[in-house]
Amino acid sequence: MSRLGIVGGGQLARMMALDAARLGVDVLVLAGPHDEGVRGLFPVMDGAPEDLAALRGLADVVDVVTLDHELVPLDVIRALEADGVVVRPGSATLSFTDKLHQRRRFAELGIPVPAFAEVKSLDDIEVFAQEHGWPVVLKAPRGGYDGRGVTVAADLDEADGMIAAADGRALLVEEHLELTSELAVISVTSANQDQTTYEPVVSVQIDGMCREIHADGSITVDLSTVAVRLATRVAQVVGAVGVLAAELFVVERDGQQQVLVNEIAARPHNSGHHTIDGCVTSQFENHVRAVLGMPPGPVAQRDPVSVMVNVVGGAEGSGDPRERVGEVPAGVKVHLYDKTPRPGRKVGHVTATGEDRDTVAALARTAAAILEGRA
Structure with missing residues (x-):
């Protein structure tokens, strides 16, 4: 039976490892210093998700690497794959955690998504809002969850804080939908x-x-x-x-x-x-x-x-x-x-x-x- 490595030591790793143990699968978790959920239940290696050396250390002693979260940088995943490490899901799949990439690719393939655009300035947002109306939804392309990294802006004043925090990095703007x-x-x-x-x-x-x-x-x-x-x-x-x-x-x-x-x-x-x-x-x-x-x-x-x-x-x-x-x-x-x-x-x-x-x-x-x- 293969040995499974999990990057991240939160509740998803906890529940994954509990079910893996029932199947007789050995689990080793790479967890950061502030991760809670797995410690005390399963073997843990200390290491940050962006630390390539730590991930290589995990990969050396497991057969397959999987993830508790999306915080591992894509270049780190690609480096592991170049080493011959089996990472599932792989870098091609994980590239879709970038919401801008995800929206563009889905739209290209005819998969229905909300109206969207890439924006870097208030002017960009104003152009989008002129076509789709206020309010608009602003999202950080990576890293947001549970409402974090998302702002519903009723006007440019409310959008300004997220544009300022982005400091020139691209954001995703979407139409605000009335949901059924x-x-x-x-x-x-x-x-x-x-x-x-x-x-x-x-x-x-x-x-x-x-x-x-x-x-x-x-x-x-x-x-x-x-x-x-x-x-x-x-x-x-x-x-x-x-x-x-x-x-x-x-x-x-x-x-x-x-x-x-x-x-x-x-x-x-x-x-x-x-x-x-x-x-x-x-x-x-x-x-x-x-x-x-x-x-x-x-x-x-x-x-x-x-x-x-x-x-x-x-x-x-x-x-x-x-x-x-x-x-x-x-x-x-x-x-x-x-x-x-x-x-x-x-x-x-x-x-x-x-x-x-x-x-x-x-x-x-x-x-x-x-x-x-x-x-």
Whole structure:
């Protein structure tokens, strides 16, 4: 059995490694000094994700390298590949973590995306807004997540701060859309090219952060078919190996629903955490299987309804969620990440499953509120 190296020691590495261990796969994690989630559970090598020497040290003692995050510079990934290291996903796929590159390539291939442009100045933004209207959405091409690196600007004054912070670097500007809903689709592509796709889910976003995921049969068959087709196409375009998450916007235009690709992530993703308890095979097990060249496991849901709610650090003094686990209602699955609680930081998630949408959602929300000290 191969030995798997994971770059990054956060919650995704934690959940990936836990499922790898069940398969009998040895795991070694390269973690930075501030990484939390894996230390104490699995062997860890100390090293920063941009440190080529550290990554080479990891690669020397594992068979396949995969990633917990997108913070490894592309030139470092390419250097590893030039050494003959098996990195999955590879540099070609990871180049799509640059949102400008992603938007351009998808648009070229006819994959529907929001109207966008590259901008470097307020004048550039004004030209875009004259065509598409205010407000506009400004995004850093790399590194943003959970609402970070994103600004919704109602006018040039509100756009000025992000332009100034960019200091001459290009930004992505997009049209601001009135959304009908947000969906996500997790696809899995094995190194042997076997592919499967989980049921699309509804993603509930608050302040740019995913707060809830609903896999509850509420998405129409037609919409689900379009979402799966788009996610499969995207996985093929980027040459994905492993899990690929496609975050999708649903808008209504001319009386018809249209699905647009918002962002992708070439790794296990928050929108797939419900699969641990809600599906026959979790996204984490399937990522491990895929990057090691095994066929994906079955992705069917165990119950008609599965709802995941993130547990987020609250105000100072709200305490440690671990102290409240005993108060969580029976039947709700709790996953805490061993991360220091801070306001706005994801420190865990809960999943409830069952048959009735409202009952299951209420149970998951109650459990999250208890762990966050709000109930």
